[in-house]
Amino acid sequence: MREEHLNRPGVLIVESNPGFRTLMASLIRSCGHPVAEADSVDKAVVKHRQTTFGFVVVGTSLGGGTPQDLRTSLGNVTTPLTYFLEVCEAGEIGHRMEEGADDVISLPLDPDIMRTRLALGTRMLAAKAACCERNLELERLSDSLSYANENLQYALRRFEILFNQIPVACFTFDADGLVHEWNRAAEQTFGIPGHQAVQRPLWEIFGQTFWSRGLVESALRGTKVEEAEWSLELGAGEKSFVGNIDPLHNRAGEVVGAISANNDISEMRQAKERIDQLLGQVTSYAGDLSRQKSVLEIANAQLNHLVGTDGLTGLLNHRHFQDELTRALTSTSADPVSVIIFDVDTFKSYNDEFGHAAGDDVLLSVARIAVRVVGNRGHVARYGGEEFAVILPDSDCERASECAEELRAALEGAPWMFRTVTASFGVATHQGERTSRELVVRADWAMYAAKHAGRNCVRIDQDPGEQSLAA
Secondary structure, X not given: OOOOOOOOOOEEEEOOOHHHHHHHHHHHHHOOXXXXXXXXXXXXXXXXXXXXXXXXXXOOOEXXXXXXXXXXXXXXXOOOXXXXXXXXXXXXXXXXXXXXXXXXXXXXXXXXXXXXXXXXXXXXXXXXHHHHHHHHHHHHHHHHHHHHHHHHHHHHHHHHHHHHHOXXXXXXXXXXXXXXXXXXXXXXXXXXXXXXHOOOEHHHHHOOOOOOHHHHHHHHOOOOEEEEEEEEEEOOEEEEEEEEEEEEEOOOXXXXXXXXEEEEHHHHHHHHHHHHHHHHHHHHHHHHHHHHHHHHHHHHHHHHHHHHEOOOOOOEOHHHHHHHHHHHHHOOOOOOEEEEEEEEOOHHHHHHHHOHHHHHHHHHHHHHHXXXXXXXXXXXXXXXXOEEEEEEEOOOXXXXXXXXXXXXXXXXXXXXXXXXXXXXXEEEEEOOOOOHHHHHHHHHHHHHHHHHOOOOOEEEOOOHHHHHHHO
């Protein structure tokens, strides 16, 4: 795979032997890292407090201290992004790793191994930094979700308390006539406990014709029922009630249910003023409850979007790409599914020459062009670094190759700021016999065949150029 250009973090060398320290400093500077030196554990702690280093390279002699002393002393001033690279005899490697070293290089010191380990550590530091940044963003969103949940629970409690304080029999129901809330006055008036009424249809609870499906449908059309008389046979005889039904609306203004207040006719006049006042408050709290639910739904949607998209380009990320590809392959048996893998040509040199900000602008522009060209034919993802991927459901190899060529031409012909940007494309098609991993691997091979053929071209996984590259 290609090596991405990464910012090179500073290195603190801790070694009491001046000759060996100078040798390591020269080697590390040749790798492009800024270097500071300390000949003892105490001096290393002072320097690390003044300037936090990405790497701490631990030599073989620490002026009377041990690597464990150094790690312990730096424990109070290091960050999760500090990487301990230690130099030791070959027989000490396992012991050093168990003590807490992030990586170990054995003597004699090999310049190539040092460069490789620094490059690997730099990638790990960059990955840790990206994870820390994403975790902070997730924590912020989690706090927002927690706050929304707390508000929702508070609104629910307020609604329940107020609903139970209404001195007349009240209940709410949905579009299917199922009861959702049943207050204390309803329990006392109708002689039916709340747990026996909730989630049962009204016509089953009351067993008579007034509370019918037609009445529920009328309420869901927004029809308000006032002063409707109905009766119920109770143990002490038949009781007559007068009922009011008010529609309940969601945030979009749609009727999603209704609330009914019922009272003995003899008590209606004395209680009417209090009923109207409390019903107004109940309706308001029901609206608050609906709004809190909407806030929670929006926050959950934002979280799902964040988890599934690339932070820079807004495209599907690698994980979501794999999920979409699996769905595409499992949702079809005979129809072909194609994958395009493409990589921006000479992107590392572009970053080196014009800087990472210019490189990010290129990646954003490539993403926008890819989304425009692919359109509704498929899904575009950032596969990693400067590598992108396209899923084309219901597209055979010919149509996928045409799409890749359109995209290649669009990139080459775009008005780039510093120099022309091109990409190399690999195309692979699933015909029912390949797994998602095999399909991606074949497309990746084809992309490398395009690189081998001189870049800025399209290759499919059966092209002669690919065969020669695989050989």
